[in-house]
Amino acid sequence: MTDPIQQQLITARKNQILDAAARVFATKGFHAATIKDVASDAGIAAGTIYNYFENKTALLFAIFERMRDSRQALTTFAELQPDDVRGFIRAFVATPLMSLHSDYLDLFRVVISEIMVNEELRALYAQQIIGPTLIIAEKWFQTWIAQGLIKPIDTGLMVRTLSSLILGLMVQKLIGDELLQTRWESLPDTLTDLIMDGIRGET
Amino acid sequence: MTDPIQQQLITARKNQILDAAARVFATKGFHAATIKDVASDAGIAAGTIYNYFENKTALLFAIFERMRDSRQALTTFAELQPDDVRGFIRAFVATPLMSLHSDYLDLFRVVISEIMVNEELRALYAQQIIGPTLIIAEKWFQTWIAQGLIKPIDTGLMVRTLSSLILGLMVQKLIGDELLQTRWESLPDTLTDLIMDGIRGET
Amino acid sequence: MTDPIQQQLITARKNQILDAAARVFATKGFHAATIKDVASDAGIAAGTIYNYFENKTALLFAIFERMRDSRQALTTFAELQPDDVRGFIRAFVATPLMSLHSDYLDLFRVVISEIMVNEELRALYAQQIIGPTLIIAEKWFQTWIAQGLIKPIDTGLMVRTLSSLILGLMVQKLIGDELLQTRWESLPDTLTDLIMDGIRGET
């Protein structure tokens, strides 16, 4: 049961299956992909998958969790100066944007697609990914306002606007916007400028 | 063949079917919905649907086209003053946001979900909805820059940022963000302020 | 919906399927029989069965109901004289025994087998077949006791003994007892004698 070597084997096999599932889902989409597709890609028998995952949906959820974990690993703003508004904003924007590797692109597409439609997955996404980020960010904004570093804006709407902006850019990139894809690297700076100062010409 | 009365009947029947399909898809999702579900909701036989639409996917595409048309109808900025930057931005943001009625919410959810996964639908969305909007908006921004009304920003990235912001807010609302849902009405003004002037405190 | 011709067609198709199911179940047993077996035997596609029956188990239940109905049709003792104890007993015994045609033999085997194991079917059998018979019979016995026609026995146990005897004979015949099969016709008389007078030699 708790044999560490067994656990490693189990984890390895799970990852093998999830890697295959991620590839297949990304290629064909979740609904079009079959368990046999995943099994073939993983080089195992279809039935074996059910020794490690409850059902097809569980594969999607596990993939989702892996994405969440890999994302949380990135979301560390520890080294930032507390009053460095611009630095924080840039990091806040750049971190998720840069995590959207070309490897993850198609997988993210599938997960987002299912999030829209699957209530349970949607709740997970809201609670485990969006939620914590919003709370952390909102505290920073409140601090800055108290310090007079930024205008006294509605922090709740502000953090949602920021995260929506990021999410929307990702989705639009996924949709195939060429300019976004070629200029993706320059987004953090451009966005930070916009958020800090807006577009209005100085008068 | 091209008997106008026949055409009207055909159009009416198509709309009857699409109305039903929109309701059913919105309720159960595209994949979970069956042709019989749609037929029942429309009060007709399942076979009849195939007299008007090629297959199930065609229903989704037709629904998509209706959404596109209704959206294009809204996107008229004719009455705006050419130099009213703030007015344009506000309209540009408010129009799609306000079109996300509660009626359309779930349907939009389904369509977005499929757009992510269906390449053909995705191309349509990019070309027919996002594309024209971006082109129009970009021209305005270029004009304003020429007039010195706004900073000399990268207009391509700018319009994509704006439309992504809108799209992202819609998606995040769909995901179930409560604050966004209750404060939805105040978004246009808040966003316009942000876009125009940013968050930085005046020094 | 309530079109009588439609109803007839539906009933005919249901019977066609049930006939096939009865044959196949009788031959291979319920669990070993597949839906495709039934469909092939009925000369239709597998999917068609699901237009008429919920699932495989529903087929068994419907078969059970047909047997119940055909059995109830036989269970009429109206023409008997109220004080004809021997006549009643003989009819009570003979009716079910004689209904066990060779056609029904294997089917009855399957149904009994499932009744043992399927709680819902068991409840149906107890309530709809055994129960009513016991109640009717018990009233007759009580009348006869009141009239002094038979000994003051425990009527509850008596009617259960009788119906168990019948059931047991059927089961034992199904098990393949050759003597029972060849002498089946003489059972009613033999049993009636036994029940009336026992085996003890007159002293």
Place this chain on the structure above:
Amino acid sequence: MTDPIQQQLITARKNQILDAAARVFATKGFHAATIKDVASDAGIAAGTIYNYFENKTALLFAIFERMRDSRQALTTFAELQPDDVRGFIRAFVATPLMSLHSDYLDLFRVVISEIMVNEELRALYAQQIIGPTLIIAEKWFQTWIAQGLIKPIDTGLMVRTLSSLILGLMVQKLIGDELLQTRWESLPDTLTDLIMDGIRGET
């Protein structure tokens, strides 16, 4: 090979497995029970079962054989007086009826169910359990008739009637007849009276 200690170990392990199988089969039924269920209940691995039994069906057969053996152990009428007709009948009836403990109830249910459907098991039951009993009983009846202790009835039908009565009562008890369950203890006497003297009132 024929090491006696090895044999004991093998027998013990077989019994361990059969005990578990009996419990699991009785609880879930033969078809619903899985080999893993049995293995879990026995506290061993699924594969181990196949070191002792050919396949799943073999478990059922072995259980059946154990029931047969335990039953034969009971069926000893040695101590009865050869002319004690009533005593013999009572023992003949009481022995199997009383062997239907609540422990065995559900197991018997499963075995009977499979006997109905499995031809091989059915043959075993007929030859090894019913058959010998009938032969023994028939000889007694013939003796009694020769002695004038009972009427000159058809002994073949008679013994089958008796054993069917017992079998039928068991089945009906299994089906859930409440009165039979509460009055089960009084059956031997009641049945013996019935068989000996019938129900007809003395004239």
Place this chain on the structure above:
DNA sequence: CATGAATGAGCCTTCATTCAT
């Protein structure tokens, strides 16, 4: 001999689509 992961045949069921009426 014990283990239990791997296997893969096979089943029930769904449902988009067709077509005779």
Place this chain on the structure above:
DNA sequence: CATGAATGAAGGCTCATTCAT
């Protein structure tokens, strides 16, 4: 053009059985 019964391909999932360790 409407109907809806019939179709049958396809998929998720189970589980008895095997066999390398």
